[in-house]
Amino acid sequence: MIARLGDTEQTLDLPPGYTLVALRELGDAFAHAREIAAEAGAGTLVWVRRYDLVEFAVVLEPDEPLASARRAFFAGMNALADAIAAHCPPEREVAFDWPDAIRFDAGLLGGGRLAWPNDCAEDEVPSWLVFGVILRAAAMAHVPEVQAASGVSLLSEGFEMVETDAIIESFSRHLMTAFDRWKERGFEAIARDYLERLPQRKAGERRGIDVNGDLLVRLAAGNAAPERNSLVDALARASWYDPQARGPKFE
Structure with missing residues (x-):
């Protein structure tokens, strides 16, 4: 599937049923998807x-x-974790912080x-939902070096640059599954599947996800x-996200 931007071509190998919209570097995928969701469709x-x-x-x-x-x-989070696990070095753990952070x-x-x-x-059926993802692939250019050194990125953890796009392709397939x-x-x-990647806080606790999430x-x-x-309150906080840097927080 190909999206044309000016004189360049950008490609992702997505399964049938997906339509790719590619934005330039300063674009905001989550915001743009919300803007076009009603017209663009599933x-x-x-x-x-x-x-x-x-x-x-x-x-x-x-x-x-x-x-x-x-x-x-939760289906989206599972698909994302499965995609990362499919491309990461062996014996590395992909886990969640409730409900929306990837570790x-x-x-x-x-x-x-x-x-x-x-x-x-x-109680109404929404005309659309948008599931958005941001992962740190490499040290961000506008972040101070000392701060960047404290952050985890795909490249610093042994992934190859070509695998960053492959994670999106893999996600698209895992989401359908x-x-x-x-x-x-x-x-x-x-x-x-989701709870298996969510660490327990106390030994012996039993967990479930209610009908409202x-x-x-x-x-x-x-x-x-x-x-x-x-779930709604936690999603509103998005505790992993730094809106000023428009990316994952540093710890």
Whole structure:
């Protein structure tokens, strides 16, 4: 699939069903995908071609009310983690911080975001969702060297430059697989895959994802009500994202 920008050609090998929209280096994939989602439709993948970040967003069209449709976020996170794991050096761990941060060997690599129409009620089917991703591919040019040295990037962790684009291509395939898995086996299969990459905070705790996407945590002993962690509130914080740098935070 090819997108033309001026006199250049930029390519990604995406499966049938995807439409590529390529932006120049200063573009914002998440913002642009939200702007065009209603018209562009499902499978539109907006990609910013830059060397220091892996940045893209994909438009989804759910068939259930917003309150439960947000669970598509977990399918996106699973697909992203699977894509990274498929290209990373052996015996390296890809994990989540609830709900949206991606860690690679414990270092913050980036994360995912989710958007939906502002005027969509919880019990209405949204006309679109947008799942957006930013991963740190290399040291960002505008970040001080000392600060950059504290950050995890794909290149610093043994990935090759050619693999940064391959991660997007791999994500697109894993996302289709995730939705097929959801359709065939129910959302519990998606929740199980996600929770396997979410470290436990206490030994013996039992976790689940509610129908509205909230994380429910129960201790093995006792009959107390589960601790509820709001998906919507956590997505609004996007704790991994630095809006000034427009990329993953440094720790």
